[in-house]
Amino acid sequence: MTKHVRSVLFSLVIGMALLGLMPPALADQYDVVLKFTDKATAIADATAALQTFTDPQGAKQWLNQNVVELTVWRNSQDTTIPGIFWANTVVTHHPLAGYFVMISLDHVVPALLNHAAVQLVVDRDMMNARQPGAVLKSTVGNVVLQDLRFSPVFAGMNPPWGNFN
């Protein structure tokens, strides 16, 4: 790319920014895993409740634009049953006790980051790029983290669980 082309492109981008033609910049996505006793407790929590809406029946529901309920298990605790005839081996996961929920936002919310129920906070973009420092907070060490499995994950997450360094 010539210096002239670079200069023109730079001017074009700056010009568009000044004119309001720039789409909003995409921020990093932060995934926060919280653990509560049950769903009612989670939804009643003052910080978590910020990610809910009231449905037409008056009940609070998770905002499914950025929240998903999780099943969490340890890979090492899976059990297997040999397949019958044509079927392959059946793997059974054993979910950890408690109610897990993942809240994912495009910014860090300190009240969420420092919440007592927080189990894990990652910068998704850094995690996907396998960059150091992707894990902002974790209640478990690397060995356990490598053994943990979450389902579902948000589309676009590429967690290194199982080979986390």
Place this chain on the structure above:
Amino acid sequence: MKLLRQILGPILALLLTFGSVAEVSAPVTVAAAGVVLGVGHAQAATPAQKAVVLNGVPGWVLRASGALPSIDMDFAHNRAWVGGSGPRAPPSLLTTTRASIEMAPWSDQHWTSFASGAPAITDLGLSVWQAATNTALQSRDMTQTAWVKTTMTTALTAAGIDNAANSATTLTATAGNATVLQTLTIGSTAETFSIFVERVTGTGNIQITENNGGTWTTMSSANCVNTQGVGTAINTTTYVRCSVEAVLANPVIGVRIVTSGDAVNVDFAQNEANTFPTPPIATTTVSVARAADGISATTTLSNLIPITTATMLFNMGAVPWGNDGTDHVLLAFLQSGSTPGVGRFSGGSINFNDGVGYRTSQAYTNGAAFRYAVAYGGTAINASLNGGTVSNYATYAGSIAGTAKPFKIGSGSGSAYWNGTFKRITVFPTVLDPVSVSALP
């Protein structure tokens, strides 16, 4: 990569704002006074339009009875016009909340992925979807052991719906009635199993099941669609998406090739707790969720939608849902409570709600693309669907009650998602004849 996307995205958006590379129809150059001013729709600009072009308004901006809109968001051409400001890139007018990537279709039948927080806009329009979770594992790779093969060979060598090489699976039957199946452990609920299929060789039937072959449904134009939602039989040219839906527990999903030697390419097997298929979600070893699209108008945009007097035009693509008994909102005035705004209400009709109650109602053909215009002002609300008979409400209070900004596009506060595509939204700041407005392109 993210930085590169952020730099190149606006440049592309600018090009598209003035209409060029993504034109679906044959472009024409709109010229006036010997000056080339831009590239617009295939329809020739009227003398009146050319005159307005001289005042700085591109020829593609919709006019009705000579009136210019305050907003014209032509998502399908990735361009927008804001009265008093000029051209804008549509994403710059929207605030999008979505914690996952989302795939969206193009008219040439391929799909692309949009980053979390980015509106999914293609030449078919702006996609707005509810959340969904794909519980089918290894959704693109049927060579994996999650899929049980019987007289079926599999190879991850086909180009997928995203045109990526070696991303989709080729299935070849080594005997008649060859199958590939996956067992899921799910409680009883309404489930839809969908899969993209492209024929490679042969002419025999290709079938789909979600009850372990208790019922095999032959793929045809009755249950397969292209990206525009048009029923299309499987063929050797493009992928089509085929689906079946049922209420059942522990579905066993899969595909059967009836004739030995026949082969198909398949991509994005998807099982979701919906009564219709939603955009594809890639999975490997665990279920994957696509977050819902939370799309709000920016303050700039919201301020240009009058709450007393306006005429709105919605140009909508086909949708995969029918009369499913739930609300599907086009534009929500309210941010909480059960009262949406403009939307399609359950019961096979499309309605306008002024914040107090549903005021107009028109019969709607399930799933079909449509143009809907509604004019509110003075003491009346008048709406027309596809240029048809006006539905009139004669005691409009003069203002949309309880208006809370910003407006939401394609959903209520966290529910009533449109589940389809917006080709174009145009708002005129005056009361116009909805019949003629709904006939605009």
